[in-house]
Amino acid sequence: MGYKLPVNSRRVVIVGSGFAGFCLARSLDRLLASSAKSPLEVTLISPSAAASLSPLLPGVLSGWVEPWQMRLPLREALRRVRWMVGRAVHVDPEARRVSFDGPGVQTGCDPASLPFDDLVFACGTATDHQGVRGAQERCLPFRSLDDALRIRNRVSEVLEAASGEDSSRRRRALCTLVIVGSDPRACSAALELARRFRLVAPMFPRLEPGDPHVVLVSPEPQLCAAWGPDGSRFAKAQLDRAGVEVRSEARIESVADDHVVVVTPNGSERLDARTVVWTPSSAPSLCVARWSAAPLEQGRLRVDELLRVSGADCLYAIGDSAAGPASGLAAPCSPARAARNAGWLAAALFDRACGRTPRSIVGKPWIDPVLLDRDHGLAMVGARCIDGRAGAWLSRRLMIRHMPGLRRRAAVRVAWTLVCHVPSAENDPSRLQPAHQTLYLTPPPAPVTGGD
Ligand SMILES: Cc1cc2nc3c(=O)[nH]c(=O)nc-3n(C[C@H](O)[C@H](O)[C@H](O)COP(=O)(O)OP(=O)(O)OC[C@H]3O[C@@H](n4cnc5c(N)ncnc54)[C@H](O)[C@@H]3O)c2cc1C
Numbered sequence: 001m002g003y004k005l006p007v008n009s010r011r012v013v014i015v016g017s018g019f020a021g022f023c024l025a026r027s028l029d030r031l032l033a034s035s036a037k038s039p040l041e042v043t044l045i046s047p048s049a050a051a052s053l054s055p056l057l058p059g060v061l062s063g064w065v066e067p068w069q070m071r072l073p074l075r076e077a078l079r080r081v082r083w084m085v086g087r088a089v090h091v092d093p094e095a096r097r098v099s100f101d102g103p104g105v106q107t108g109c110d111p112a113s114l115p116f117d118d119l120v121f122a123c124g125t126a127t128d129h130q131g132v133r134g135a136q137e138r139c140l141p142f143r144s145l146d147d148a149l150r151i152r153n154r155v156s157e158v159l160e161a162a163s164g165e166d167s168s169r170r171r172r173a174l175c176t177l178v179i180v181g182s183d184p185r186a187c188s189a190a191l192e193l194a195r196r197f198r199l200v201a202p203m204f205p206r207l208e209p210g211d212p213h214v215v216l217v218s219p220e221p222q223l224c225a226a227w228g229p230d231g232s233r234f235a236k237a238q239l240d241r242a243g244v245e246v247r248s249e250a251r252i253e254s255v256a257d258d259h260v261v262v263v264t265p266n267g268s269e270r271l272d273a274r275t276v277v278w279t280p281s282s283a284p285s286l287c288v289a290r291w292s293a294a295p296l297e298q299g300r301l302r303v304d305e306l307l308r309v310s311g312a313d314c315l316y317a318i319g320d321s322a323a324g325p326a327s328g329l330a331a332p333c334s335p336a337r338a339a340r341n342a343g344w345l346a347a348a349l350f351d352r353a354c355g356r357t358p359r360s361i362v363g364k365p366w367i368d369p370v371l372l373d374r375d376h377g378l379a380m381v382g383a384r385c386i387d388g389r390a391g392a393w394l395s396r397r398l399m400i401r402h403m404p405g406l407r408r409r410a411a412v413r414v415a416w417t418l419v420c421h422v423p424s425a426e427n428d429p430s431r432l433q434p435a436h437q438t439l440y441l442t443p444p445p446a447p448v449t450g451g452d
Helices: 019-034 054-062 145-163 168-175 184-203 225-241 335-353 389-401 406-421
Strands: 010-015 040-046 050-052 071-073 082-085 087-092 097-101 113-115 118-121 176-180 213-217 245-247 251-255 259-264 267-272 275-278 300-302 315-317 367-371 377-381 384-388
Touching: 010 019, 010 335, 019 040, 019 050, 019 335, 040 335, 054 145, 054 184, 054 367, 054 389, 118 335, 145 168, 145 184, 145 275, 168 176, 168 267, 176 184, 176 267, 184 213, 184 225, 184 367, 225 245, 225 377, 225 384, 300 315, 335 367, 335 389, 367 389, 377 389, 384 389, 389 406
Parallel strands: 010 040, 010 118, 040 082, 118 315, 176 213, 176 275, 213 245
Antiparallel strands: 050 071, 087 097, 097 113, 251 259, 259 267, 367 377, 377 384
């Protein structure tokens, strides 16, 4: 059963409801609300009924971000854009159909395949274990809220286990967390996990001060390289201050149950650690990987200055899915770039549906902040990199701006003001205990049956 369209409406499908997909859907929702006609019929394919503000996920690790603050119910946020829960598994640009798989649809749509005139990939990238032995089976991924809660709970578990351990070597191995990656996601995860250790460790008096230990294994010589030498220096200084041990230009050779082998320019070494968090994600997302003609650069789709996927005039990509002049492959996509491109693309799709020529949308936002931890961030303002509290404040502001609803924005603002400025709010026992994972876990995706 196909779905009925107003005559002459262009059908736009958005794949993915991360920060980029959500911003695009919201912008289109607003444009549709402001228009008397309905020139577009927009459908968002989302793995769950809530969008995720993924830049806030590291905050979930330490507890200053609560899951409700970064999960945005689509029902609350979208009025004119329809959404369906599922995962796109195959895109056929010739037939202009996308197949998807999932528990169901919101309204009477074809559950297996959806026609489109324009399709936007906003599905990010997938974790890439780079063929490292043992990585896929043993490393914890860090992509979603479920992953963040699992890692947060693991910290509590290892501390419990270590506090009952007499051998100092085994204790330290239990309490050593290894994070792999060099971008803001990896640095933030390391900083927030170090903060969680600091907050929770006093509850475990049998642990020695040096036992809880975070190691960042960075394949690149510079951390957060896209934020320039100043940004890299600042990120490294924050990690040093937080007591995170940084191994630069290092790669993981293998991951075993109780250790990892790290290769650095000085040789290889064995690091006793039971928990490894793997962040590098340069593999294409499932539906992109299944499109054999996809023009890929490190798992992202190459786009032109109109965010059109090279060689396919009905396909677009934004956010982490896109590589090219508008997103800047050398600089990984940032939340501000994702939001800006989403706004521009919404206007371009709308213009095109109304018969107007879309404007060129290449360019970077003037202010480009990223959050490193609760109190520290980096912000490119023009060509200058501002770091510290100003960077963090700008990042938090950007996130709040994109949340739906006055009441939600006000509640988040109050909660973050408290947690940032009132020390006892951070030591609130409800933040320190393991997360109630089952409340937030989304069901595992159903086995993929559609597609090619
Ligand atoms: C865990 C994590 C932590 C991060 N931390 C930081 C940080 O601290 N600082 C920073 O600046 N940036 C961070 N980022 C990066 C930042 O969030 C992104 O650069 C930016 O928000 C753009 O994201 P996106 O929407 O393109 O991709 P994502 O946020 O990865 O969202 C992609 C969405 O698409 C969905 N999806 C994937 N495949 C399919 C499919 N086949 N069908 C339907 N849906 C699909 C995914 O489930 C996901 O919800 C982080 C990203 C992640 C994932």
